[in-house]
Amino acid sequence: MESVTDIPMASPAHAPGLLATSRAAAILLTKELRLEFRSREVLTATVVFSLVVITFFSYVFEPTATESRRYGPGLLWIAFLFAGSLMLHPSFAREQNNDTLDALRMAPISPFAILLGKLLANFIFMSLTELVLVPVFAVFYNLSLAGVAGRLTLVLMLGTLGLVTTGTVFSAISAHARMRELLLPLLLLPILAPLLIAAVEATASLFAEQPALDRTWVAFLAGFDIVFFSASWLLCNFLVEE
Amino acid sequence: MKVRIAGTVLVAALVSFAGYAALFIAPDESTMHEVQRIFYFHLPAWMTSFTAFAIVFVSNIAYLTTRRLKWDCLGVAAAEVGVACCSIGLITGPLWARPVWGIWWTWDARLTTTFILWLLYISYLLLRGLLEDPQKRASLSAIFGIFAFLDVPLVYVSNRLWRTQHPQPVLAGGKGSGLDPTMAKVLLLCVISMFAVMIPVLIDRYRLEKLRHEYDELRIEAENRATDPHLVPSKGHA
Numbered sequence: 001m002e003s004v005t006d007i008p009m010a011s012p013a014h015a016p017g018l019l020a021t022s023r024a025a026a027i028l029l030t031k032e033l034r035l036e037f038r039s040r041e042v043l044t045a046t047v048v049f050s051l052v053v054i055t056f057f058s059y060v061f062e063p064t065a066t067e068s069r070r071y072g073p074g075l076l077w078i079a080f081l082f083a084g085s086l087m088l089h090p091s092f093a094r095e096q097n098n099d100t101l102d103a104l105r106m107a108p109i110s111p112f113a114i115l116l117g118k119l120l121a122n123f124i125f126m127s128l129t130e131l132v133l134v135p136v137f138a139v140f141y142n143l144s145l146a147g148v149a150g151r152l153t154l155v156l157m158l159g160t161l162g163l164v165t166t167g168t169v170f171s172a173i174s175a176h177a178r179m180r181e182l183l184l185p186l187l188l189l190p191i192l193a194p195l196l197i198a199a200v201e202a203t204a205s206l207f208a209e210q211p212a213l214d215r216t217w218v219a220f221l222a223g224f225d226i227v228f229f230s231a232s233w234l235l236c237n238f239l240v241e242e
Numbered sequence: 243m244k245v246r247i248a249g250t251v252l253v254a255a256l257v258s259f260a261g262y263a264a265l266f267i268a269p270d271e272s273t274m275h276e277v278q279r280i281f282y283f284h285l286p287a288w289m290t291s292f293t294a295f296a297i298v299f300v301s302n303i304a305y306l307t308t309r310r311l312k313w314d315c316l317g318v319a320a321a322e323v324g325v326a327c328c329s330i331g332l333i334t335g336p337l338w339a340r341p342v343w344g345i346w347w348t349w350d351a352r353l354t355t356t357f358i359l360w361l362l363y364i365s366y367l368l369l370r371g372l373l374e375d376p377q378k379r380a381s382l383s384a385i386f387g388i389f390a391f392l393d394v395p396l397v398y399v400s401n402r403l404w405r406t407q408h409p410q411p412v413l414a415g416g417k418g419s420g421l422d423p424t425m426a427k428v429l430l431l432c433v434i435s436m437f438a439v440m441i442p443v444l445i446d447r448y449r450l451e452k453l454r455h456e457y458d459e460l461r462i463e464a465e466n467r468a469t470d471p472h473l474v475p476s477k478g479h480a
Contacts, residue, residue, distance in 0.1 A: 166389065173382045177372035187369060187386060190361040191393050193354075194400035201404070220400060227392055235388065238306055238381045 021116070024109035028117025035094075036125065046087040046129045053079040054137055068141035073203035076137055077196055081163065084126055085185035088167035091118050092175035101240070111240040112233055115168060119232075122164040130156055148206045151213045155206065158221040159199035165228045166191050172239045195224050253438045260428075260435035268428040280338045282429055286436035287330035288356070294324030294440065295363065299391040302384035311455055314380035317387060318370060319447035321363050323440055328360045351401035358397045362390040376455060 036042055057075045061067055095101040104114050134156070138145050145152065167188055174183040198220040205214035232239075264282035271278035297320035305313035335353065336346040347353065366387055373379035421429065 169385070169389070173369070173386055176375070176378050176382060177369065178374070179372055183369065183372055186365050190358055190365060191389060193358050194393065194396040197400045197404055216403065220403070224396055227396065228389065231389060231392055235306070235385050238385055241381070 021110045021113045024107075024113035025116040025120065028104075028114060029120045032117060032121030033124065036121070042087055042090055043125055043128060046083045046125065047132050049086060050079045050083045050129060050133050051136065053082060054133070054140065058140065063141045065142040068143050069204075069207050069209070072137070072141050072143055073200045073207055075141075076134070076203065077159070077199050079133065080126070080130065080159070081189065081192055081196060082185075083129060084160075084163045084167055085188045087125060087129070088122055088164065088171045088188070089174070089181055089184050091122055091168055091171040093171070093180060096175055102242075105240060105242060112236045114240050115172070115232060115236045118171075119164055119168045122168055123160060126160045126164055127157070130160065143207055148211045151211075152203070152206050155199065155202045155213075155218065155221070158218065158225060159195060159202075162195045162221065162224045162228060163192065165225065165232055169228075169232050169235075169239060195221065198224065249442065253435075253442065256435045256438050260432045263428045263431055268425050269422055274342055277338055277341045280334050282432040283436075284331055284334040284338065285429065286433040287327045287334065289433055290436050290440040291324045291327035291331060293437075294320045294327060294444070295359065295391065295394075297444075298324060298363070298366070298387050302387035302391075305380055305384045306388075311376065311380060312452065314376075314384070315448050315451035315455065317380075317384065318367070318451055319444050321366050321387075322447055323444045325360060325363050325367065326443075327436075327440060328356065328363070331356060332360060349401075351398060351404070354401045355394065355398045359394055362393065366390060376458065 054075065057071075057079075061071055092101070095104070105111075134152070135145070137143070167184075170184055170187045170191075174180040174187060177183050198217045202214050202217035202221060205212060205217070260282075264279055268279065268282065270276070298317050301313045301317035301320065305311075305317065335356075339348070340346050366383060369386055370379055370383045373382060
């Protein structure tokens with residue numbers, strides 16, 4: 001929390017400008033990262049959970065190269081979506097234990113900075129999880145990443161951005177509810193249905209025998225991100241208000 | 243009260259006549275025969291549920307801009323009616339699909355979209371049930387409602403690109419679409435009767451929700467009076 005006081009004091013009467021918002025978001029991002037890397041609780045739990053999920057998939061189907069090409073992308077994204085719906089819960093719930101969200105609200109920063117800081121932190125956590133999981137998945141399921149790593153990173157980044165954008169907003173919503181741990185996946189997963197289809201199809205196009213990035217689905221993923229990122233930006237005032 | 247009884251009788255008569263017309267007056271469909279008659283319930287149910295979900299979206303935006311709880315009441319009323327009508331669509335659909343397509347369900351664009359829509363609005367209602375504070379409930383569920391509605395076209399487009407099997411729109415669906423005139427009249431009657439059921443239910447549910455809010459406010463006020471020794475009970479408040 002100490003870092004919040006470092007924010008350049010914008011007059012509360014004026015809406016903070018773009019520069020002030022990005023500075024505040026950067027400071028909050030540092031705070032989130034420091035908090036997480038002190039304990040690494042969320043990251044460890046997410047990586048282990050995803051590993052359990054992909055191990056269980058190997059019981060469900062034979063992990064040969066042809067089978068993996070057919071089912072692999074779907075399994076990978078389902079593992080990410082489930083992991084994300086669990087990982088994103090503490091993002092706002094953690095702020096409630098010591099009422100630290102009130103302190104953030106009182107800071108002379110735009111509400112979007114609070115959301116953006118958390119969103120970027122979640123993006124980094126999710127990316128780190130994927131960084132561990134994708135190579136492990138490729139080894140376990142005989143998929144070759146050679147030659148597609150760059151394009152796969154693009155698909156993963158677009159998919160992850162959509163996941164953490166909606167997920168961070170819903171984490172702020174579910175933090176106020178009863179049974180909030182159970183509620184977040186229920187809110188989040190149906191919304192992510194189009195993202196799942198697009199991400200799976202785009203990933204599958206890279207794991208095919210002749211890898212070629214399916215541009216339609218990449219464009220769709222980008223569209224999904226833009227729609228929900230803009231909606232989060234427009235609605236964030238209502239999200240973090242008292 | 244008299245208006246209520248008269249209204250109920252009128253709606254009941256309308257619905258009975260629409261049901262009769264759909265089953266006996268509408269001409270036989272050339273390939274699907276009797277099974278096709280479920281269409282007179284399926285399409286109106288879909289129209290009412292979609293209207294209801296659009297009302298949820300509008301009331302969500304209206305609540306966030308005006309902060310008046312009546313919009314929140316309208317939102318929850320419309321969401322419940324929408325889920326009910328959507329359930330009718332989801333039940334009548336497979337009943338028709340089994341004899342015509344040979345399968346109960348297929349993961350086609352419109353079917354999947356409707357199913358996801360149904361799940362989203364059930365989540366919306368669930369979320370409301372789990373938020374205690376009325377102001378928080380109203381604003382947070384409104385945000386979720388807006389996200390849910392924005393998701394619908396995305397679900398549709400993604401499934402459309404993926405695979406599709408549902409019949410092309412019968413009305414205004416381009417070449418070869420259109421209905422027999424009698425069929426069209428029966429369909430219109432069914433649509434009207436479905437809306438005639440939906441709108442009074444929506445209004446009733448809206449009033450009930452407003453009464454609940456008033457009751458909650460009075461209860462909280464009474465509790466505050468009971469616990470606060472400085473407040474003297476005043477006249478004029480229940």
